[in-house]
Amino acid sequence: MIRYAWLIPLFPLAGVLINGLLGSKTRGAAGHLATLMAGLSFLVVLGISREMILGPGGSHTVAVWNWITAGKFSASLSFLIDPLSTIMLLVVTGVGFVIHLYSIGYMHGDPGYPRFFTYLNLFMVSMLLLVMGDNYLVMFVGWEGVGLCSYLLIGFWYEKKSASDAGKKAFIVNRIGDAGFLLGMFLIWSLTGSLAYGEVFKAELAAPAATAIGLLLFIGAMGKSAQIPLYVWLPDAMEGPTPVSALIHAATMVTAGVYMVARTSPIYVQGPAALEVVALVGALTAIFAASIGLVQNDIKRVLAYSTVSQLGFMFMALGVGAFASGIFHLMTHAFFKGLLFLGSGSVIHALHHAPADQQQDMRYMGGLRSKMPVTYGTFLIGAIAIAGVPPFAGFWSKDEILAGAFFSGHYLVWGLGTAAAFMTAFYMFRLIFMTFHGEMRVDHHAREHIHESPATMTVPLVILAVLSVVGGILPGFPPDAGWIHKFLAPSLAKAPAAHAAAGEGYRIVKAAAGAGEPGGGHGTVGIVLIALAIAVALGGIALAWRMYMRDTAAPGRLAARFPGLYRVLLNKYYVDEFYQACIVEPIYRLMRSLFNFDQRVVDGAVNGSSFLTVWTSRLSGLFDLRTVDGAVNGTASVLAFFAQLLKFIQSGMVQNYLFMMLLGVFLMVSAYLFR
């Protein structure tokens, strides 16, 4: 089965070709076709993962075709099937298939229906290339492909200015990250002479080199996975259709950075400083985004900031060396965040008769529980899962991350993470209470149109809800020694034994934990940590209940008491404004000053010289007419001389250019001869 791995991206590619070229013919069938294609590749993935999980596993390379061979450089289009890519394939095709199914209902009747599914399938192809490629070049192709699809899908309703702006923003911000990735790739190639994982990871790198590679690649991951400071595009990306937000901007694409860092873990462990940066950036992002999420009123924006925050958790895990936990969290997050997004889509779908600015605003919702029981139930499961209440999925992975941070001696990271977990629980239940409980604040006109969504939308919700319940405990119990750790172990590097930050404190804690292995999670400290995590989650929920159910005036009072803090949070720490003022504006100002320079100095010089000419000619006209004529003609002939010279180069005649080419060849051969 594994040798048929090339079928996985081929099915969605067929969908792209059919829907993309014959979209006007397939129209209504486009969604079913695209879903079928996603389902077929999911089936292949299931077959492969059956062999990988139940069978011998191992690492397999499926060569498709030798792509580039130039001198010493060679890259092939070949796929790597190993435990890590198997997990990613399951997530991508599984969640992808469910969301395709959901989109059939959600996008029904949209004028761009076939276009939407073409993009969605194209995204699948790119994401699969990214995940399956066995070298950095193929991964980069996928990386750029998902970026393109993200741009296309955010700006799917391009007639809306905010949507097309958001698309452009995502594209440009990603480009900064991609430049980092590209530089990292160059560095890898120049240091190891190859881009294939197998050969790159075998190479022994000096710590500074590995750190440099790690940091450059992490810049790429920052862009794609929305980490500080390149996270600004993700909240705006919610302008796209909700299934897109669920698939691309929650479950799969934004985790590409996590996957990439995990895949590159053999390099990262050789440059521990890079890992420190990853951990710190992850922790900061987690708490930063979570704090913004506390006060947002747009339902999708809350989820978007939550995504940024959870991605921060994943990077935290990678940074502290708990690679498997990071991937584990990636997987569980794909389940419950996909679920939450789809649930919010269902809510928005129900409210599409409300005024446009109220459809996504939680202040105009409330009391939807009785009208949409399935959506409510599944949404609640997702919220509990993300809050980290056992035995739901989020608990297992998040607890592992926090424990990993603690036991590797990253107390600051652990503290930030715990605080972020508390906030997560709070804002998720704030969202639940504001949306589904309390009195109904929906516009009167839209009230009678509220209804439960059709089956194509609720079935995916139920599927994901089930996964959110069992997706954590099945592979992740017992903590830090669950099945997923054993499965992933061959693909990932071992965490560096003595972590840079792990100093004296680490040893003390290790002694206190009484467990031999770092990150073992057993012993008294481990149990205390678990209890603390549960307490934090429940505390967040309780606080939300107190503020939004029992004492509904409390939030207002709080905002009134800390007006500055509230405004800062509401305005997302003014980061967008900061970028506008510090990066975009200076560029504009530079251009304006250049323009002014051109106007004043250059034009001034020209005008001045003409003035000078007039003046001198007038003067010498009095003096001697012949001298003037001579001077003028002289100037003209000098100009003409240079013009003739320059004209020769820019003649517009092909043959002149070809002559230059021949001269170039001549010079090159000369260089070879007389070197």
Add this chain to the structure above:
Amino acid sequence: MGIVAEALIALVKIAVVLGVVSLVVAYLTYLERKIIAHIQMRLGPMRVGWHGLLQPIADGLKLFLKEDIIPDKADKIVFVIAPVMVLVPAFVVYSVLPFSQNFYITQINVGLFFILAVSSLGVFGIVMAGWASNSKYSLLGALRSAAQMLSYEIFLGFSLIGPLMLAGSLNLQRIVEAQGDVWFVFYQPLAFVVFFIASLAETNRVPFDLPEAETELVAGFHTEYSGMKFAFFFLAEYANIMVTTAVAVALFFGGWQGIDWIPLPGFVWYLLKMGVLIFVFIWLRATLPRYRYDQLMRLGWKFMFPLVMANIFLTGLVKYLFL
């Protein structure tokens, strides 16, 4: 055997083949006139010799002795080279034809490819002649023939791929041997039909004689030619007919292989089969009207091209599945 002896033997073979071909070609003109005459209920040439048997020789003498006119405004060099350029490829092709098991001038492993390549050069003579004459009729004839021969060469080439795939060799002797049991015409009827039509067009024969359509273009590309140069064009046309029929016999009708219990030498069988095909050529001329130019192109590109492609595909499929 020394190089000199080898060269001498080769020269003798060449002389024999050329002599026979020239003679046969001369009598082909007689045959054509006679057959068409009888089809049209006439007698044909009767005066020179018994039933006009010496007519070709008389014609040859006449052409040989006639004044050789070169038009004033013509491009002299090209005008003179053109007839040679037509005749040479037509004769060169005979060097690889397997007239019998043992009798051939040479045998090369790319024989069929060689024939295609060399016969594709024939069009140059026609184009040169048409252009050098500096006459409207000639130029039109040349343009027509350039487009026509270029197009039909493609179908001609593609139609040969079918038998080629069955024989698995480009060597004509191998191809003939591969037809020991069944002639390829039975395996490849489509290919043969296309080949036959394309060779009609390649040799500028009715119903594809547009380059020399006497009702529109006087005599097409050779309007301005006379005397020996005209004879060259004439010879080349019949030589080409013989070549295409010879190729057809080698590829589709089992070459020199005959019926076992009739003890005839191989080359007799070969010539007999060629004779039958040549008779069909002449027969067609007496029967069919001429195609219009657009009809010619449509027939080629829209009908024969897909047909021959389908034939190749089917042959490949059958060969892959059953052989």
Add this chain to the structure above:
Amino acid sequence: MELLFFYIFAAGIVGASLLMVTRANVIHAALSLVLAFLFMAGLFVLAGAEFLAGVQILVYAGGIMVLYLFSIMLMNVGVSIRLRQWHRQSVLALAAALLLAAEIWMVLGRGGYPEARRWPWKLGETPGNVEALGQVLYTKFLFPFEVASMLLLAAMIGAIVLAKRRITR
């Protein structure tokens, strides 16, 4: 013997190409080029590339050059014969070309090429050049081959679009 034939063919090619470059009449130039191609086919046979020699005649001489002649006849070149033939940069270009020739001469003079190998088959044998070429072309070079066919298709469509007369309705 081989060397003698090589010199004959090389002289033919060079002579015909010089003739081609210097003709005022485009038709004469094209015909000289055909001559050069025929010699070149001979050269290819000499170098053991029989199939290539055939392709050279069939495609180049019999196809592409006929296309040239055909187009030239469509274009009425009579006028251009009477115009100035040489570009203004001729002298410079010639000088540069000669200089380059001298340089290439020097490069070739350095020599140092490895010993020539023999083809594993003889000229004219049946499992020979053609079969081997087909084997390589449809396996190792299948992808370039497909690309070349796509290129031909694109060129065909492009040529039709470019040369077609706009029919205004």
Add this chain to the structure above:
Amino acid sequence: MIPLTHFLALGAILFLIGAAGVLMRRNAIMILLSIELMLNSVNVTFVGFARQWADLTGQVFAIFIIAVAACEAAVGLAILISLNRDRQMVNVDEINLLKW
């Protein structure tokens, strides 16, 4: 045996004749013909190398060059024909709208 340098020298000579033709002639058709010659000079070189190493790659690429030459001829001639139809000229140095 023919030395490899013979093939290379022949190729270089042909290439330079072609290049000179491209650079020195005004007539567009002459330029196209010269380009054909240049392409063929590369073929000669390829075939020479193929023989030297008894490796068919050179011949395969010569075939590809012929395919490319066919494309070039078709498109080039199509451009010339439409140019000739619109402007009645074939001299390349008169096509200089790019210069102003």
